[in-house]
Amino acid sequence: MAQSDLMVWMDDFFGIEGSIDLKLVLGFINGPNNYGVGFTAGSTREIYAIIGVNMLDQEGHPVFRPKQVAITAHEFCHSLVNPVVDKHMEQLQPAGEKLYEAHAPAMQRIGYQKWQTLMYESAVRACVASFVRNSFPPKYLQYYLDDESAYGFIWTKDLGEVLLRYESKRDKYPTFDSFFTEFVNFFNVYIKKAKL
Numbered sequence: 001m002a003q004s005d006l007m008v009w010m011d012d013f014f015g016i017e018g019s020i021d022l023k024l025v026l027g028f029i030n031g032p033n034n035y036g037v038g039f040t041a042g043s044t045r046e047i048y049a050i051i052g053v054n055m056l057d058q059e060g061h062p063v064f065r066p067k068q069v070a071i072t073a074h075e076f077c078h079s080l081v082n083p084v085v086d087k088h089m090e091q092l093q094p095a096g097e098k099l100y101e102a103h104a105p106a107m108q109r110i111g112y113q114k115w116q117t118l119m120y121e122s123a124v125r126a127c128v129a130s131f132v133r134n135s136f137p138p139k140y141l142q143y144y145l146d147d148e149s150a151y152g153f154i155w156t157k158d159l160g161e162v163l164l165r166y167e168s169k170r171d172k173y174p175t176f177d178s179f180f181t182e183f184v185n186f187f188n189v190y191i192k193k194a195k196l
Helices: 007-015 066-085 087-110 114-135 138-148 156-168 181-195
Strands: 019-028 035-041 046-051
Touching: 007 019, 007 066, 007 114, 007 138, 035 066, 046 066, 066 087, 066 114, 066 138, 066 156, 087 114, 087 181, 114 156, 114 181, 138 156
Parallel strands: 019 046
Antiparallel strands: 035 046
């Protein structure tokens, strides 16, 4: 994690003002499950990524694969992305319901039972695609996108490319929140093109 400069990326990408503490927690009894939660009280703002420990070496020490850096970024991103998605949930509903209906079996296999969760996850996964694109050699982005497609998020590549416009026009879009209506537009166009 120290090599990835995740905090630097998050500050810049989301347009964070003020200080946020990132707290990485190893969930030794979580198995393969991961969670992202946040805590705010007064001027204290903490974001947690709780990462499951599902692989041990022969001596019983935790083993983490390189792709778990992206998983950790994913969980940290939830605390910053979900509130933005919540602001636009009503506008996302028509596309979200259609997407969920069309991809329900894939979503339910990974524990997502409603269209709102699909919207949170779609936005977070696009943000992580940006993180991978900007933080790792190019081949890793394709690995990441292939994994997302395998989970049923076949639009992650296209949605991640929408973020290129955000990244190149930060004078117009100083924060992720200020850009998010472009995500809403993406989904409205996507469901028409996909004929859902």
